[in-house]
Amino acid sequence: MIERLLLFAENRYARLVLVGLMVLTLQTTVFNDVRPFGVCLQVMVLLAASAGLARGSDVGAIGGFIIGLLYDLVLTTPMGLCAAVFAIVGYLAGVGQSLVYAPTWWTRMLLGSIASAIGMILLPIASTVTGATGILNAHVLFVALIVGLFNAVLSVPAERLCRWALTEPAAVR
Amino acid sequence: MADLSFTRRRAILLLSLTSVILITMDLRGSSIINFTRSAFGVVFRPIESATKVVTRPIGNAWNGMTHYNDVVKENHRLNDLVAFSEGSTISAIASVREAQELLSLNGLPTLAGIASCTAQVVGQSPSNFTQTVEINRGSECGLKVGMPVLNAAGMIGKITDVYNKRSVVMLLTDPGYSLAVKIVNLPAPxxxxxxxxxxxxxxxxxxxxxxxxxxxxxxxxxxxxxxxxxxxxxxxxxxxxxxxxxxxxxxxxxxxxxxxKSTNSEITVPPGLDVPLRETGALEGRGISRNPIVRFVENQPRFGAVRIGSPIISAGGATSLAPPDIVIGSVSRVVNRTGTLGPILEVTLAANLKNLNFVRILLYQPSSERVIAP
Known part of the structure; x- marks a missing residue:
């Protein structure tokens, strides 16, 4: 039993779920209260982008999907919507990282910021596709800009957190 | 390399398919999805509540830094408003009582006859694209999807999700919100x-x-x-x-x-009264940054031009989710359109949706949805 529990804990996606839950509590509490320029900061999308930055596009897509699914559980949007969008964000962040010759901290910041902003633009588009009305307007760009800027600040620690969570089990041992 | 590409394609395909299936299931009202959300809520809410207690000072510090001047201004404005309102409150209460007595004498429904449940707002949506709040009452209190939610100032929204001990309220400003309303045109100043x-x-x-x-x-x-x-x-x-x-x-x-004054109409208006005319329309939310609007107002000459400040109240009716005569707000802007298209009215809501605390849920169901006992 304990052996199985340890095996589960060693799984990198299980660790990502636990990290995701922690960040989700911060998202629904402190980042829900702190709204610079009236915009709710989105650290969940940053986590999805960081998964891609830390471990590449494939792991980023799966990690983004898991994080999006967690976020879907507390939102009123259709289940799977954030999962799909965050999977794209994680994938794009991973692809972007692979295109950089020698990644540095500031390139990660830039990529995390851009991926977050893309996520904030894709989310209302996806909502509109699923039937929501009136949310696709110029305000989306403002939200994307603010979220991108603030996520740039937080992207380095988020990327380190994801790098740790998504480490291969052998490396952990 | 080809193998890796195949694995990647398969993974992306699998993720896409899963998303589509989940979205489809949720949009069709799958009970599995609802149960999953509810179960997750049961586990997650205590953790969230504990985190909220720990992180509240951070939020308070931020709000203190960014909104201090606004709060002081708001306080001064509200003090003035309270002083100004005290005089007319007694007359207004007397008028409301008389109106309710008249309605009950004529066998017409009044808000006083509808049971209600009081709840507290415990959280708001962390999304930038939906305007919802969460309240600490659910199905245990008899709440159902669609019931209107009010605060002391007027209507704030309707219930969209109900769980055992919590519910989600869609605010009037949400782009998905729509409600039949009446516009009571004011006499000219x-x-x-x-x-x-x-x-x-x-x-x-x-x-x-x-x-x-x-x-x-x-x-x-x-x-x-x-x-x-x-x-x-x-x-x-x-x-x-x-x-x-x-x-x-x-x-x-x-x-x-x-x-x-006599016209050709058989209906006579008794002297001493200037009965305001009413017209119906549909209230639609447009997001947190913009005021809701009222559409489909007929361009009737009898109704005349809609005046700024005219009250907007719920229309009620057999299929409407809200009973009649709940205060929603007042007209803040009139956008006239050419031809037979009626004007579009921008509405300033009576309730301040940014500072919601205690709310009242009317346990009201339209007559078309009531279950008739055999």
């Missing part, structure tokens, strides 16, 4: 003329009757509630000159249904 006979002051107006001519000083009367003058009745006469001190209203300034 009146300038009353009064004063002592023979007195002459700078800006004057002259009224002439068959026997006397008096020169009266102009006095403009305004109240905080447009069209509402406690204790005042508007009576007009086109043949008699006003007595000194009597309130008069120019004939062209009163509403289209002038009291005491």
């Amino acid at each position: 009146t300038t009353t003329t009064t004063g002592a006979p023979g007195a002459t002051v700078g800006d004057t107006t002259t009224t002439t009757s068959s026997t006397t001519t008096t020169t009266l000083p102009r006095v403009t009367t305004t109240t905080g509630i447009p069209g509402f003058v406690p204790g005042a009745t508007i009576a007009t006469s086109s043949t008699l000159a006003p007595l000194p001190g009597e309130v008069t209203v120019p004939a062209e300034d009163v509403g289209p249904n002038q009291p005491g």
Whole structure:
């Protein structure tokens, strides 16, 4: 039993779920209260982008999907919507990282910021596709800009957190 | 390399398919998805509540830094408003009671006869694209999807998700919100003329009757509630000159249904009253940064031009989710359109949706949805 529990804990996606839950509590509490320029900061999308930055596009897509699914559980949007969008964000962040010759901290910041902003633009588009009305307007760009800027600040620690969570089990041992 | 590409394609395909299946299931109201959300809520809420206690000082510090000046200004404004409102409150309460008595005497439904449940707002949506709040009452209190939610100022939204001990309220500003409403058009703003006979002051107006001519000083009367003058009745006469001190209203300034004046209609309006006209429309939310609008207002000449400040109240009806006569707000802007297209009205909500605390949920179901006992 304990052996199985340890095996589960060693799984990198299980660790990502636990990290995701922690960040989700911060998202629904402190980042829900702190709204610079009236915009709710989105650290969940940053986590999805960081998964891609830390471990590449494939792991980023799966990690983004898991994080999006967690976020879907507390939102009123259709289940799977954030999962799909965050999977794209994680994938794009991973692809972007692979295109950089020698990644540095500031390139990660830039990529995390851009991926977050893309996520904030894709989310209302996806909502509109699923039937929501009136949310696709110029305000989306403002939200994307603010979220991108603030996520740039937080992207380095988020990327380190994801790098740790998504480490291969052998490396952990 | 080809193997890796195949694995990647398969993974992406799998993720896409899963998303599509989940979205489809949720949009079709799958009970599995609802159960998963509910179960996750049961596990996650205590963790969230604990985190909220720990992180509250951070939020308070941020709000203190960014909103201090606004709060001080708001406090001054509210103090003025309270002082201003106290005078008219007693008259308003008396009017409401009389209206309720009249409605009950005539067997018409009133809000007082609808059971309600009080709840507290415990959280808001962390999304930038949906305007919802969470309250700490659920199905245990008898709440159902669609029930209207009010605070002391007026309607704030409707319930969209119900769990055992919590519910999600979609606010009026959400783009997905729509409700049938009534617009009560106000009579034109009146300038009353009064004063002592023979007195002459700078800006004057002259009224002439068959026997006397008096020169009266102009006095403009305004109240905080447009069209509402406690204790005042508007009576007009086109043949008699006003007595000194009597309130008069120019004939062209009163509403289209002038009291005491006969038209070809069989309906007569008793003198002493200026009954406001009502027209229906559909209220739609447009997001947190923009005021809701009212569409589908018919361009009727009888209704006349909609005035800024006209109250908006719920229309009610057999299929409407809200009972009639709940205060929603007032018209803040009128966008006229050409042809037979009616105007679009921007609405300033009576309730302040940014500071919601205690709310009341009317346990109301439209007559078309009530289960009739066998």
